[in-house]
Amino acid sequence: MKIGVIADDFTGASDIALTLAEAGFRVAQFIGVPDDPAEGSLDAGVVALKSRTAPVEEAVRDSLAACDWLLAQGCQQIVSKVCSTFDSTPEGNIGPVLEALAERLGARHVLVCPAFPENGRAVYQGHLFVGDRLLNESGMQDHPLTPMTDADLRRVLAAQTTWPVAHVPAQVVAQGSEAIVAALPEARAMVIVDAIRDADLFAIGQAARGQVLICGGSGIALGLPANHGATPAQPGWQPVTGPGVVLSGSCSRATRAQVARYAAAHPAFEVTAEAAVAGAVTAATLAEWVVAQDGVPLVYSSADPQVVQAAQETYGREVAAHAIEGLFSQLAAALVEQGYSRIVVAGGETSGAVVSGLKAGVLNIGPRIAPGVPVVRIEGRDVALALKSGNFGDEDFFETALALMEGRG
Incomplete structure (x- = not known):
């Protein structure tokens, strides 16, 4: 392997795996830190963790374990993949994980850029925009687990790390990779880098050629394979035509x-x-309902923010979230046992629960459904998944995903 990615959730892992695959890399997504070595022909490996909302100590421990495994596979550069909305809390986990990885790798600078212009995410003057809105006005301020109330990534990251936080503005980025490198501070620092166009991300990728550690959304990987001579390619796909279901646990505006x-x-x-x-619904009763329906049914828990807040106040944030995630995890496993082979999942935490419930070890990357979302297949099994981050995709995403799984569209 040349590049190793540590992703803090499963949808983000699929997202960056697609970016690397379309740029010409042979890539696989691993669910958790593997016990065995990877297949030798891979150019990149993406280790998917469920660390975005884990306790800080657990996130750091798991990220370091993933880093050690990737280094053992020969990786020359590590990418810490975070959400394009930089989801985190004042305590972490982005800052603490980056500090630990930087110390393990001996990094002096960590370039940080969650921008993904194709999906409406841009960083300008150190502030993160979603479309034409600042992050804290985009709906992310209502996220049930990691509400983002500040768009200034310099302040967000500085609250999580003991390292200095520097900034490379858009005017410098527009001058190209050499200007970016020249703008890096002499002392060690985490460096927020502006990006408002895909061309900016390619420049950042070139500037990162000599960096052992970088951090960002999937867009950060656009220019990395070219550093190793890769050329763009389209991932292949063998159709999966069995029964399908849609499972949604995201409460984002787009998913609703x-x-x-x-x-x-x-x-x-x-x-x-x-x-x-309360246990008023169970995986068994939901599976029975799904099987009884014609077509491809939807099971969802995607309430408005006010409803989610009321539930959290009544039961506690973690209790409510874990109950729903556990239900989706068990439901997915029950449905696959009954022959369901196409599963569309909306929401990062829900995707993690579903993949864990299916005991998937490696995901093979297929073509894109929407920017940032590929079709994936569980290696060794005829089961196709679409793991969608909350805010990704247009209103017809579910229909599009199910059709692509079957090789249509």
Whole structure:
């Protein structure tokens, strides 16, 4: 391997794996830190952790274990993959993980850029924008687990690390990779780098040629394979045609619109936090309902922010989240046992729960459904997944994903 990626959730792992695959790398996504060596022909390995909302100590421990495994596979550069909305809390986990990785790798600078212009994420003057809105006005301020109330990434990261936080502005980035390198401070630092166009990300990729550690969203990987002579390619795909289901646990604005569009024309079952915590619905009863439906049904827990907040106040944030995630995990496993082979999942935490429930070890990357979201197949099994981060995709995403799994569209 040439490049190793440590992703803090499963949807983000698929996202950056797609970016690397489309840039010409042979890449696989690993669920958790593998016990065995990787297949020798891979150019990149993406280790998917569920560390974004884990306790800081656990996130650091797991990230270091992933780093050690990737280094043992020959990786020359490590990428810490975070969400393009920089989801975190004042305590972490982005800063503490980067500090630990930097010390392990002997890094002097850590370039940090979560921008993904194709998906409406841009960093300008150190501030993160979602479309034409500052991060804290984009809906992310209402995230049930990692609410983002500050768009200034310099302040966000500085609250999480003992390292200095520097900034390379867009005016410098526009001058190219040499200007970016020249702008790096002499002392060690984490460096927020502006990016408002894909061309900026390619320049950052070139500037990162000699860096052992970088951090960002999937866009940070756009220019990395070219440093190793790779040329763009389209991932292949063998169709999967079995029964399908859509599972949504994301409460983002985009996902709620996708749920509303899909539910208007397909069977849909809403799982409330109250029902999940009380055990009023179980994986067995939900599986029975899914099997009884015609077409491809939807099971969702994608309530408005006010409803989510009320549930958290009643049951506690972790209790409500774990109850719903556990339900989706068990439901996915039950449905695959009954022959379901196409599963579309919305939400990072929900995706992690589903993949864990299916005991998937390695995911093979297929073509893109939407920017940042590929079709993936569980290695060795005829099961296709789409793991969608909350805010990604248009309103027809679910239909598009199911069609691509079958080789249509």
